[in-house]
Every structure is written in C-alpha cells, then in structure tokens.
Amino acid sequence: MKRFGSAVAVCVGLMGIHSAFAEEMKMQMGNHRHDMSTMDMRTSLGLSGQMKQHQLANMREHVEAIKSIVGLMSEQKFEEASGVAHAKLGLTPDMQSMCNMFENENFRKLGFAFHQSGDDLGDVLKTKDMGASLRALNRTMQYCVECHAGYRQ
Numbered sequence: 001m002k003r004f005g006s007a008v009a010v011c012v013g014l015m016g017i018h019s020a021f022a023e024e025m026k027m028q029m030g031n032h033r034h035d036m037s038t039m040d041m042r043t044s045l046g047l048s049g050q051m052k053q054h055q056l057a058n059m060r061e062h063v064e065a066i067k068s069i070v071g072l073m074s075e076q077k078f079e080e081a082s083g084v085a086h087a088k089l090g091l092t093p094d095m096q097s098m099c100n101m102f103e104n105e106n107f108r109k110l111g112f113a114f115h116q117s118g119d120d121l122g123d124v125l126k127t128k129d130m131g132a133s134l135r136a137l138n139r140t141m142q143y144c145v146e147c148h149a150g151y152r153q
C-alpha cells in the first residue's frame with residue numbers, strides 16, 4: 001500500500017512537471033505565433049509582386065477549367081471537355097513559358113508534369129470512357145494537391 005502510494009506520488013509529480021512544461025511551451029508559442037497551425041513549412045518560390053498576381057490568376061483559371069470539365073462530363077459532352085483540358089490544362093506554348101519563368105527546378109518539373117497530365121486527360125476524354133476519364137482527372141488533380149502541399153509564393 002505504501003509502495004502504491006509513493007508510485008502515485010511520483011506519477012502525480014511527473015504530471016505536474018509535465019503540465020508546467022506544457023504551459024510554458026504554450027506561452028512561448030502563443031507569444032511568437034509558432035504553433036503548428038500557423039507555421040507554413042512549404043518551400044517559398046520567392047516571387048515578385050507581379051509574378052504573384054499572374055500566377056494566382058492562372059491558378060483561378062485552372063479551378064475554372066476543372067469545374068467546366070466536370071460539368072461537361074456530367075452532360076456526356078466529352079469532345080468539349082477534351083478541348084478544355086488541352087487548351088486550359090495542357091502544355092500549351094503559353095503554359096510552357098509560364099513554367100519556365102520559375103527558378104525552382106523541382107517546381108518547374110512538377111508544373112510540366114502537371115500540364116502533360118492535362119494533355120493526357122484531354123486524350124482520354126476523347127475516348128468517351130467515363131471511368132477512364134475520371135481516373136485521368138484524378139491523376140491531374142493529384143498534381144494540384146501535391147504542388148500546393150510543397151510550395152507557396
């Protein structure tokens with residue numbers, strides 16, 4: 001019984017230390033705004049103001065393209081969806097020169113692979129195969145997710 005009592009005392013003691021430590025950490029993090037939810041660990045591309053606006057406008061067009069492709073697929077308009085995929089997500093000369101403006105080589109590679117997948121999506125859509133088209137769309141959107149997880153402006 002005595003043993004049990006001292007084990008409890010040790011545990012409570014440790015917990016006391018632990019919570020005091022946690023409290024201290026919380027205060028430090030609170031003061032410096034460094035808790036995990038506010039810390040951005042992604043690689044910065046170091047873009048200039050103008051490049052930032054240009055990139056964001058491009059990105060908004062990418063979401064719009066995905067939206068219109070999904071809408072056209074739902075109406076079985078595969079030919080039109082294919083056209084949007086090639087023109088808006090594919091590796092057009094415009095997209096090629098946009099991607100080439102970035103200094104970060106891995107980012108550039110990811111950008112090219114993404115646009116290549118946009119052209120692949122366009123080819124698959126032409127087959128009018130819904131399952132295969134959804135899988136191709138999923139592969140393209142995987143690049144959106146992957147790039148956003150790794151890079152910021």
Ligand code: HEC
Nearest residue numbers: 056059060062063107110111114143144147148151152153
């Ligand atoms: C090669 C990298 C890359 C790929 C691929 C990519 N993006 Fe982005 N996107 C970015 C970066 C970098 C930003 C800026 C994020 C930041 O600084 O927080 C961004 C921002 C955005 C934004 C915010 C726009 C705004 O006005 O605030 C949207 C929306 C977006 N992307 C959509 C997409 C969609 C949809 C796809 C896929 C179809 C996609 N992106 C593919 C890199 C990428």
